[in-house]
Amino acid sequence: MKLNIAVLPGDGIGPEIIEQALRVTEVVCEKFGHELSYEYGIVGASAIDQVGNPYPDGTHELCMASDAVLFGAIGDPKYDNNPSAKVRPEQGLLAMRKKLGLYANLRPVSTFPTLVHKSPLRSDLVDGADFMCVRELTGGMYFGRPQGRSEDGDTAYDTCVYTREEVERILHLSYKYAQMRRKKVTVVDKANVLATSRLWRQVAQEIEKQYPDVETEYMFVDNAAMQIIQWPKRFDVLVTENLFGDILTDEASVITGSLGMLPSASIGIHTSVFEPIHGSYPQAAGKNIANPLATILSAAMMFEYAFELKEEGKLIREAVNASMDAGVVTEDIASKEGKAYSTSQVGDWIVNYLKR
Ligand code: IPM
Ligand code: MN
Secondary structure: OEEEEEEEEEOOOHHHHHHHHHHHHHHHHHHHOOEEEEEEOOOOHHHHHHHOOOOOHHHHHHHHHOOEEEEEEOOOHHHHOOOOOOOOHHHHHHHHHHHOOOOEEEEEEEOOHHHHHHOOOOHHHHOOOEEEEEEEOOOHHHOOOOOEEOOOOOOEEOOOOOOHHHHHHHHHHHHHHHHHOOOEEEEEEOOOOOHHHHHHHHHHHHHHHHOOOOEEEEEEHHHHHHHHHHOHHHOOEEEEOHHHHHHHHHHHHHHHOOHHHOEEEEEOOOOEEEEEOOOOOHHHOOOOOOOOHHHHHHHHHHHHHHHOOHHHHHHHHHHHHHHHHOOOOOHHHOOOOOOOOOHHHHHHHHHHHHHO
């Protein structure tokens, strides 16, 4: 098969972790006889520095012309601490999601046997947890207008907007994934307070009838935040709106033991994007210490979701598990007695495993 991908390393640790994921992608393509071609694009703070735009047209054209996008991370502290900056790196990520029509963000949460000890949660609670968060990605408060400040600057507003069509498409997708999994959907909302949530719930109550083989439950987001920690094994597919999904998936990463382990796939109308859920971790940038596994696992999702190459994805996951079993891991997930390896050493080990 011919794989034509766009590579957007972005900011902070982005370039280092992407390098490892790309090496893994190359080796897997060689091994399975696929022809890989890729091209780099700029995005985020580094794109602002170069051309003044966090998602330049050239990058968008590259993404549109590719079969998949492998994405690192964006964000820079010089913008985080400057609330009056007119152009922000995050706008690049949001523009990319909107322009590519990436309305569904799939964030699988599962535990790794060798990492259970790293979770601050009791191992009997997290061991074996395995669920998929489906986060709506192009609606809600992130994109609702009006958004801004009053003239005197002392009042600010964001608007949460959802249309029936936006809710329907993400729910259908969630039910389809549930049918391939353990056949349970948890719809997370705040229907006791928010009008958009009441639309979500009403639409979900209609759609659930079309999937009688799937069990549906409804949960308020505050309760869901608690249940994710208290009883993660109860979830199979959890679907929710953009902002709730952002917050709940960072929370859910605690189950796996490290934010450095969670991959994601953003899918929708145009080219799909594969990226770790963590940020640009600027404190670690250039130090060769960041955990590349979330990005490598995102490459595994790329094989599976963008190209339907299941064996390839499975092999990458196997290699990641093997590296953890062998204790070849970065400092964030190293055991107390164990040595910490560098980003590139972890990449080397996995590449060698894949070459066997
Ligand atoms: C994420 C990130 C982004 C988001 C930021 C960087 C805009 O936190 O992908 O979860 O809030 O969606
Ligand atoms: Mn987030």
